[in-house]
Amino acid sequence: MKKHIAKYYPLVPVFAAYLVMFFIGKNMSGMWQLMGMLAFYCALGQAFNIFLGMTGYVDFGYVAFLGVGTYGMAIGITRFASFEGLGIGIIAIGFLLALAMATLLSLAVGAVALRLRGAYFAIATIGVNEGFRYLIEGARIWNGSEGIIFMADMNQAFGREMASALSTFWADVMVFIIAALAAVVTIYYMRSKIGYALTAIREDEDAAKVMGINVTKYKIIAFITSASFAGLIGASSWAIKTPYVFPPEVFEIHYTIEAIIIVLLGGAGTLLGPVVGGLIYGLSKYWLAVILPGFQLLIFAPLIIIIIVAFPEGVIGLVKARVKGTKYKIIIE
Amino acid sequence: MIFEQLAGNLIQGLVLGAIYGMATMGLSLIFGVLKVVNVGHGAFIMVGAFITLWLFTTFGINPIFAIPFAFIVGMCLGFFFYYSTMKRLIKAPELSTLLATFAIGVLLEEIVKLIFGSEFRGYNWVVGKISLGVTVMPMAKIYACIGSILIAVLLYLWFKKTRAGTAMRSVVEDDEGARVCGVNVGWIYALSFAIGIGLVVASGVLLTMFIPVGINPYMGGGYTLKAFVIAVLGGLASPYGAFFGGLVFGLIENGSYTLFALLPGVEPFALTRFLSFVILLLILLIRPTGLLRAK
Numbered sequence: 001m002k003k004h005i006a007k008y009y010p011l012v013p014v015f016a017a018y019l020v021m022f023f024i025g026k027n028m029s030g031m032w033q034l035m036g037m038l039a040f041y042c043a044l045g046q047a048f049n050i051f052l053g054m055t056g057y058v059d060f061g062y063v064a065f066l067g068v069g070t071y072g073m074a075i076g077i078t079r080f081a082s083f084e085g086l087g088i089g090i091i092a093i094g095f096l097l098a099l100a101m102a103t104l105l106s107l108a109v110g111a112v113a114l115r116l117r118g119a120y121f122a123i124a125t126i127g128v129n130e131g132f133r134y135l136i137e138g139a140r141i142w143n144g145s146e147g148i149i150f151m152a153d154m155n156q157a158f159g160r161e162m163a164s165a166l167s168t169f170w171a172d173v174m175v176f177i178i179a180a181l182a183a184v185v186t187i188y189y190m191r192s193k194i195g196y197a198l199t200a201i202r203e204d205e206d207a208a209k210v211m212g213i214n215v216t217k218y219k220i221i222a223f224i225t226s227a228s229f230a231g232l233i234g235a236s237s238w239a240i241k242t243p244y245v246f247p248p249e250v251f252e253i254h255y256t257i258e259a260i261i262i263v264l265l266g267g268a269g270t271l272l273g274p275v276v277g278g279l280i281y282g283l284s285k286y287w288l289a290v291i292l293p294g295f296q297l298l299i300f301a302p303l304i305i306i307i308i309v310a311f312p313e314g315v316i317g318l319v320k321a322r323v324k325g326t327k328y329k330i331i332i333e
Numbered sequence: 334m335i336f337e338q339l340a341g342n343l344i345q346g347l348v349l350g351a352i353y354g355m356a357t358m359g360l361s362l363i364f365g366v367l368k369v370v371n372v373g374h375g376a377f378i379m380v381g382a383f384i385t386l387w388l389f390t391t392f393g394i395n396p397i398f399a400i401p402f403a404f405i406v407g408m409c410l411g412f413f414f415y416y417s418t419m420k421r422l423i424k425a426p427e428l429s430t431l432l433a434t435f436a437i438g439v440l441l442e443e444i445v446k447l448i449f450g451s452e453f454r455g456y457n458w459v460v461g462k463i464s465l466g467v468t469v470m471p472m473a474k475i476y477a478c479i480g481s482i483l484i485a486v487l488l489y490l491w492f493k494k495t496r497a498g499t500a501m502r503s504v505v506e507d508d509e510g511a512r513v514c515g516v517n518v519g520w521i522y523a524l525s526f527a528i529g530i531g532l533v534v535a536s537g538v539l540l541t542m543f544i545p546v547g548i549n550p551y552m553g554g555g556y557t558l559k560a561f562v563i564a565v566l567g568g569l570a571s572p573y574g575a576f577f578g579g580l581v582f583g584l585i586e587n588g589s590y591t592l593f594a595l596l597p598g599v600e601p602f603a604l605t606r607f608l609s610f611v612i613l614l615l616i617l618l619i620r621p622t623g624l625l626r627a628k
Contacts, residue, residue, distance in 0.1 A: 058428050060372075112614055116621075118427050119370045120569075123561050124617050130558055131610030138593075138603030145600065253554075260432055268428070298447065301440035308429045308436075309421050 007191045010271050010333035014183045017275050018042070018176055025172070034286060036172035040237045041282040043179035044255075045262035045274030047229035050186055051222045052260065053269035054195065056202035058122045060256055061109070061129030065102045065227040067250035068132075069234025072098030074148045074245045081153035090157050091166070095235055102231025103224055105132070110223045114216065117205070126253070133251035147246035154243050167241050174236035182229045186271050189222070190333065198222055202269070261304060267314030271333040276315050335595070341468030342587040348470065348478045349543060350583020354576035355481035356536035356556065357563040358488065359529040365505040365570035366525035367423060369430045373438025374560050375553020377407065377530055381537020382548045383445055389456045396458055396473075399538045400480060407534030411527030419526060420519075438553070446550040455546030473542040481539055484532070485576045492572075501525055505570060562613045568623020578623070585609065 018039070025035030048062055076094030080086055086093070113124040137145040154163040189195045197218040200208035209215050238250060258281070266277025288296040311318065316332065323329045356378060363371050371377075381403045388394040388402065414437055422429050460472040492498040503511040504521045512518045540556075541548060563582045567574025589608050593601035616623070 052428070056426060056428070058431055060431070112618060116617055119364070119368070119431075120617055120621060122370065122427065122431055123565065124614060126558065126561060127610040127613040127617075131607050131614070134603040134607035134610065138600045138605075138607050140598060140600065145603070257432075257435060260428070264428070264432065295443075297439055298443035301436045301443060304436040305418050305433055305440075308425075308433050309418060312425065312429060 006330065008187055009331050011183060011187055012331055013272055014275055015180060017279070018180055022173075022176055032169070032172065034282075036175065036237075036241075037286065038279060038282040039172055039175045039179055040233070041258070041262055042275050042278035043175050043182060043229075043233050043237070044259045045266065045278045046179050046182040046186065047226055047233060048259040049226075049263050049268065049270075049274045050182065050189065050229070051226035052263050053267075053273070054189065054198040054202065055219055055222050056268075057114075057117075057219070058260070059125045059223075059226075060122045060253065061125035061127070062226075062230060062259055063253060063255040064109075064129040064132050064251060065106060065230035066234035066238065066255065067247075068101040068105050069098040069231030070238040070245045070250050071142055071148070072101040072231060073235035073239030074150055074243075075142065077157060077239075077243075078148060078150050078153045081150075081157040086157070088158070091240070094239070095232060098231045098235035098239075099228055102227050102234075106224045106227030107220075109227075110220045114219050114223060129251055129253065129256075133247050136247045145247055147244060149244040151243045163243075167243060171236050171241040174240070175233065178229060178232050178236065183271060183275075185225060185229075187333070189225075190271065194218060194221060199269075261300075263314075264312075265307060265314055267316035267318075267320070270314070270316040270320065273314055273316040280315070335591075337467050339588065339591045341465075342591045343584055344465060344468055345470070346583040346585075346587030347580060348474050348583070349587070350580040351478045351481045351576075352536060352539045352543065352579070353559060353563055353582055354579020355484055355539065356533060357560045357567070357575040357579055358485065358572040359532035359536070360560050361564050361567065361570060361572045361575040362501075362525055362532065363529035364564065365572070366501060366529075367419070367522055369419065369423075369434065370427075370561075371529070371533075372431050372435040372557065373441065374434075374533060375555065375557035376438035376441040377410070377533040377553070378537040378540060378556050379445065379548075379550060379553040380410070380441055381407070381534040382541045382544075382552065383449060383537075383550075384534070385538045385541045386454060386456055386548050389458065396538055396542065397476060397480065400484075400535050403538045404531040404535040407531035408527040410534070411530030412523060414530070415523045415526040420522070423522065438557075442550045442553070449550065451550055453546055454548045455544075456541070456548075457545065458542070471542075477539040477542040481536070484535065485573075488532070488572060497521070497524060559609070562609050565613055565616050565621075566623060569621075571623065574623045582609070585612065 021035045021038060025032040051057065051059060073094035076097045077090055080090045080093055109125070109128050113121055113128065116124050136142060142148060154166070158166060189198070197208070197213045200211065200213055201215050201218060205215055234250065239245065262277035262281050263274055264277070265280055266273030266275065285296060288299060292299070320332055323332050360371055360374050363369055384403045384406060385396050385399045388399045389396060418433055418437065419430070422433055458473055460476070462469050462471050463475065492502060500511065500516045500521050503514065503516055504518055508518050559582065563578040564575050566581055567576070567578030586605055586609065590601055590605045593599060593604045
């Protein structure tokens with residue numbers, strides 16, 4: 001029994017990091033917004049890592065799942081705002097819609113794109129992201145390029161005070177919870193047959209196939225899990241926090257790149273990596289915006305190149321190699 | 334009436350397609366030889382556009398003469414980025430090369446923004462217009478089209494007739510085999526990357542003749558995505574395939590725009606883009622070797 005629990009010890013530093021962030025934000029004035037942003041980046045990394053880190057496939061269209069998640073929540077709130085007595089249940093409906101839409105889209109995308117490999121997969125996923133955005137704009141689905149603005153609906157459904165508490169406080173709390181949930185799912189996958197199968201696929205897909213692993217099944221499991229978390233993040237951090245949604249914003253490829261950088265920075269395929277990556281990325285972005293406004297990208301771009309060339313395993317990858325064989329290895333994953 | 338409009342738009346599409354095709358030849362060359370997808374493709378087009386703008390506005394140099402200059406600048410950039418970054422990533426997983434080329438693109442965009450600012454700019458090169466019956470074509474576009482066909486032919490001859498060109502084709506087929514036969518594969522990688530980037534930067538010059546006031550540090554993103562569709566149409570690893578892919582793409586883009594504009598209650602421009610990505614996915618699934626080549 002003890003051994004059974006010991007498998008999950010690596011969750012301790014992850015949860016500790018989230019708790020510390022939460023209490024710093026809650027108790028130090030003016031820090032909540034920063035901590036919310038950091039939580040968003042950690043959650044994004046954690047969710048993306050389930051697919052990118054574990055399979056080694058590069059999904060350049062990942063932001064599409066955040067996008068449909070945002071739309072799910074927006075539609076939930078606008079359609080159900082006029083129903084009396086639903087109260088906070090509307091948020092639950094919104095999350096369910098976001099989850100369902102992200103899962104459906106990921107099933108459709110996965111069925112098409114996961115047949116492809118390497119660069120072809122990356123190009124196909126970019127195509128899906130952009131194609132979906134232009135379908136929404138071109139065919140005027142969900143108001144097309146005018147987007148949905150639902151501040152008024154939120155005020156109507158929850159009352160002005162509650163609506164503002166939702167967008168300034170509870171949205172970030174939800175992001176913290178989603179990040180923690182994603183970490184739990186990650187370690188569960190890592191310690192089960194799914195994780196071993198995905199590792200085999202990442203190292204050599206053909207060999208894994210020959211060994212009798214159903215590669216398509218495990219790739220789709222990782223893809224859908226990762227996408228549904230993205231939907232939830234979109235629904236909370238984008239929809240509830242800023243009650244509007246415009247197609248060019250929620251399908252912006254730069255968010256995918258941010259997610260890739262976070263995962264790579266911390267260490268792809270590790271549990272603690274996305275947390276470390278998210279913290280480093282979020283803090284340096286915030287700090288650069290303060291001291292050198294407008295020059296963040298000019299500094300980030302060469303930095304990314306250096307990291308890729310010099311430290312491809314990321315921070316946790318390096319730490320893991322250092323703690324191998326010591327007593328700390330049980331909590332670093 | 335509608336047929337006349339369609340015919341006019343298709344001619345415009347064919348001319349624009351020649352430029353698209355040339356822009357994508359660099360992408361395909363780099364993918365074919367190095368197996369690297371250059372996600373920063375559009376940024377290099379933007380560099381070419383700014384070179385043209387700078388030469389024209391400060392020295393009054395004819396954009397036609399900017400083409401060789403842009404090609405040389407592009408080759409220098411290509412050698413620089415190859416030896417500083419890409420060389421170390423050739424054997425790395427896709428993730429690294431995709432992100433590295435993306436970062437290179439962002440770096441270029443930010444440097445250009447630092448020098449020129451982020452507002453839209455343009456230049457005015459007056460060389461008259463020509464009437465083709467169904468449509469009126471500015472002469473600048475005709476020159477750009479001729480220029481891009483000439484460059485494509487030169488590249489074709491270079492591949493067929495020169496020693497380095499043959500070596501490059503052998504590396505596309507099988508780099509181990511080429512190495513065994515005494516080809517300096519490392520140098521071929523560097524040269525292909527440089528020529529590929531040179532072509533992309535040069536195509537940026539030609540593209541400015543189509544967008545009179547659309548020169549901006551962030552103009553490249555849309556062209557990267559279009560280049561992916563075109564490259565896949567042509568078979569991804571084949572520069573000539575890319576050129577014909579460009580022609581096909583120009584026809585599809587302009588033709589479908591005319592037809593979508595007839596539908597009520599839609600945004601034809603966005604639907605055109607949507608269609609191009611549907612084509613991308615279909616080709617990837619059904620014929621990943623491209624339209625031209627047999628399996």
